[in-house]
Structures are given as structure tokens and as C-alpha cells.
Amino acid sequence: MMPLKKESEELMVTIRCITYNHERYIRQCLEGFTMQKTNFRFEAIVHDDASTDGTANIIREYAEKYLDIIKPIFETENQYSKHDGSIARILNEHTHGKYVAMCEGDDYWIDPLKLQKQVDFLENNPEYTMCFHNAVVYKEEIPNVSLFNLMKYDEDLSIHDAIHKWLVPTASIVFRRDAIPNYPQWMPRIYSGDYSLVLLALYYGKVRYLHSISSVYRLSYSTGSMSTLMKNQGMFVIQQHLFLLKAYNKGTNYIFKKEVDSRIKELEKELHFQKAKKTKNIYYLLLSVDLIVKKGLNRLGLKG
Template sequence: MKRNTYLEMLAKQKDLLSQKGYDFATFQSKSILERYEILHSLQEEYLGSDKPINHIRPIISVCIPTYQQHDYIRGCIEGALMQQTSFPFEIVVGDDGSVDGTTEICMEYAEKYPDKIRFYNRTRELCRVFDEEGHIEIEQAGNWWWTLQDGRGKYIAICEGDDYWIDPLKLQKQVDFLEGNPEYIMCFHNAIKYFVHNNNVELFDRWIVDKDLSMYDAVHNWFVATASIVCKKEMVCNWPDWLVRIYSSDYTLVLYCSHMGRVRYLNQIMSVYRFNLVGSSATAMMQNRYIFMLEQKIDLLCSFNLGTNGKYSNVVNSRIAYLKKEIKFHNAKKRRNFLAMFMMLDVVFAKVLNRIKYAYKK
């Protein structure tokens, strides 16, 4: 985004805070986390807080963060509405200032289902923290976290706006598991990975039995489809100061849950993950900021190492070392330094395997 746009957003943020009775200088003097908390407290629920859904006590909150997903948000919300459960649930939708029609679709559903849906129509001016010159001070997925934290259930289920659920008993199965196994704080399941560019599909995971997620897999691999996650609410509310939040919010959450308790994989296919969809997920939106994304993961893992007193240092340090090598490889590639690239054989080998896999999918 152009800096002039950020300056405009900063000016609007000052005006909005002033309207809410906040002195901007006092606001700016607070820590980044405190400022995000203040901004979160200013978010207003569409159609108010006296709808039928506001008067139930949900066991689980279906949380749908979305941005610029006009073509897909209906399918996502419909997948939540079709859930068949023996307990009450709510659907919490948070839109991060879309301008492609996503907001209007979310409003339509909120108006049609006031007994099911709570919608937050957020403005980007109140979802970012800026310095006095209009620079974003830290890249946090404000809308993503807030949508989860706005859920009132004992459990939180996530489905980003470009993904969708295909099993009407998904919530029932996952809540039943967590209720029957209180030592677990999160469970997830298999999914279909849908390649939008060529309509091919494959399984997200190759596991064929129920099993626990190891810390090694949580750190080094990505076996957890975001739309498959159900976790205890305290995992998104009682967030430790020592753990950095990054754009890959789901990765952060899985790490934290893996540290705080047991995480279980359920070998059932209950959702669809859209892959390679430009403009949808944070990862896709930041495809031109690859090094920045790697650096964010390194920051996260370093904070995780410190906050857990090095409990998983062997696993974490090996991942950090690989990510640093990945950054060097990417820089060498930009400089066309093929000798330097060749010296990092493990990175080369991993990329060759990915290329072969990608070509096979075509």
C-alpha cells in the first residue's frame, strides 16, 4: 500500500479516536499491544448487541475473518449455517474493510440470520497501529485475532472467508472430542486442498490415523488446515506478552496450543482449503514480501524460544537456521549468485521437490 494511503488512514484514525473521546497523544504513548486493545474495544457490532444471537450462550463460536472475498464468502458462511449440533453455536464474522462487495454480502447474511450471526464491519483505520509519520509500527492481523476474541463460546472454530466446510457434523464431532478428552486444548482434521488455478485437488494431510501433533511437526511443517481448527477459547484470549503475533496468525496459534497442551489430529475430511488464491489469505497478499514473511517467522520462533525457556530449542533452532538459509538463498537468487545458491543444497533440494510436486499437479 502507498505511504500516502497510510497517512490518510492515520488522519482518519486520529479523527475517529477523537470522536470516541481519546486523546491521540495519550493513545500514541501506550505500547503497541495496548493500542491494539484500545482499537479492539472500539469495534461495534453490526445491528447492535440486542439481537436474538446475543441472548444465547454458545458452546462454540464459528469465527470467520474475511477481506476481499466476494466470490467465496457465501460458501464459507453457508458451510457454517448448515452445521447440525446438539448445542447452541454462534457465527462471528469480521470484515477488514473490504471494498469488493464482501461487506455487503456479510450484512445481508447478518440481517437474514440475526439468531445465528454477529457481524463486525471494521474499518482499516481502526485495525492498524501507526507511528506519527504514517508507518505501520508492527504488522499484526488485527481483524483475524479480534474476530476470534469476539467469540463468546467455550470453544473457537476458525474458517477464513475463502475456505469452507463440507461436513454438517464437523462442529459436533470436534466438540464431542474435546469435551470427552479435557487434556486436549485443540483438535484439527484433514481437508481437501483445492488448486484454484487448475481445479485440481489433493488431501491436505497424508496421515491415515488419528494422532497427536508433535512439536516438531508444529514448528517445521504445516499439517493444520486453518479451517479445521477448533480450540479452547482461552487460547485466543489469554495471550502471553512474550509471544510475537505475525501475519501467519494460524501458525502462531498452533505453536501456542502445542506448548500449552495436547493437540489432536482427527482423520476425517471435513473442509476445503483454497490454494494459490491471490488476494485472499495473508500469505497470498504478501507473496511479493517473501523475505519479510520469513523474517516474521524467525521473530516468532525466537520469542517462542525465549518464552518457553528453551524447552524446544533443538526443534526451534533448527527451523530458525533453515529460515535464515532460505533468506540467504532468496537474496542470492535475486543477485543471480548461482554459486551461493548451489552451496545451500538442502534448500535447493527442498525447492526441487516442490517444483516436481507442483508440475505433477498441473
């Protein structure tokens, strides 16, 4: 455990951790926070969304042991189910660090210098609004491990990759709080707040990939994870992304129009494909044939 930082020191990082029924995982997540070795003060806002298992008890245990780091919020009523942005508002009220790091309760950090390296980069490069790193993807049901992305060196995230791919593990994100204001009115809230956050970061500045493997993304279909949503609600996810990208186009005065329009076209084809699978409609299947071929080529490692 690192020595206590003085309360008078500037609070450099607020870690935002949302958790719900993560009794099996939350201890590993909190260990990742408390093992961080930094020359600055940081805190972890751990928001328990009225868990019905033993998650809250484990959080209390760590909050008592690490008074200077773990700052819990215990809900008596589930906020996520309201779908009114209440979790975001609560976290915003409790976020005071110069930088914000993210890690959900079923993911965890494996590098004790993670925060130090990312803050050092942002401190020395004020034109960047965000940085991120790679992660191990751990599939519980198989079990199996892989890398979240195949990036091999430090590089800037392009607007093309940000829009067309998902290369940014949520638990890898550290962003400059004053550079990314609270969601502008033109930016709709969708299920995927981290996707929206990356797009905003690129609108307000630059985003850097720092080549290291510093966290673990737990992919599990047995929990209420985003992976479950992606598997079971494909059409909903596509519609949400279309809604977001159309608003992003307009809100940014179409400065990324070429890339955004290209992704919108892809998503609309994907939506036809999903409808075809659901309705077995031959018209939609014909519209989707090029997408089906492209998916097959991609699986073979070829370009469509």
C-alpha cells in the same frame, strides 16, 4: 436449518471469520456455518474489514436470515492495513464461546457434523487444547484439487511436525478458549496468526488430528490470500518465522529447544537461498547448495 437454541444455553462455540472482498466466496463460507448440526449453541462472528465489493451485502442477507448464528461486524476503515493487532482485539472482545473455531471468508466447511465431532472430542479429552482435521486444497487458477496433508488416522500432532511442517488448515482449527490465553507478551505477532496459535496450543497442552476431510482451503493467487504473500514475499515470510521461533524458544524456557533450533537453522539456510536468487551472489549460492539438492530430492520423493 437447525431449531433455534435458547439464549440461556451455554454458548459452546464462537466461529471467527475474517473477510475482505470475498464477494465470490463468502456465501459458500456462510452456508458452511449455517448447515452445522449440533446439540449445542454456537455463533459466527463475521468480521468484514471494509470490503469494497458486495461482501457486506451478502453477510447482511445471512445475518437477517440466521439471527441466532451470524453476528456481523462491519468496519468502515480497513483494520488489517494498520498492522497494530486491531482485528485480533476486536475479535477477542466478541468471542464468548467455550471453544473457538476458525474459517476465513474464502474457505468453507463441507461437513455438517464438523463442529459436533470436534467439540465432542475436546469435551471428552480435557488435556487437549486444540483439534483439527484435513481439508481439500482447491487451486482456482489451474483448477486442481489435492489434500492439505497426508495424515491417515487420528493422531497427536508432534512438536516436530508443528514446527517443521504446516499440516493444520486454518478452517479446521477448534481450540479451547480458556486453555490458550491471549497472546503472551513474549509471543510476537506475525503475519501468520494460526502458526503462532498452534505453537501456543502445544505449549499449553496437546493437539489432536481427527481424520476427516471437513473443509476446503481455497488457494488463489488472484486474491489477497496468504498464498499470494507466500509467493511474492518469500524472504519476509522467512524472517517473520525466524522472529517468532526465536521468541518462542525464549518464552517457553527452551523446552522445545532441539526442534526450534533445528527449524531456525533450516530457515536461515532458506534465507541464504532467497538472497542468492535475488542478488545472484555466488557466495550465497554456495552456502545454499545443500538446500538446493535437498529440495530436488524432495520433489522426487526421496529423502535428502
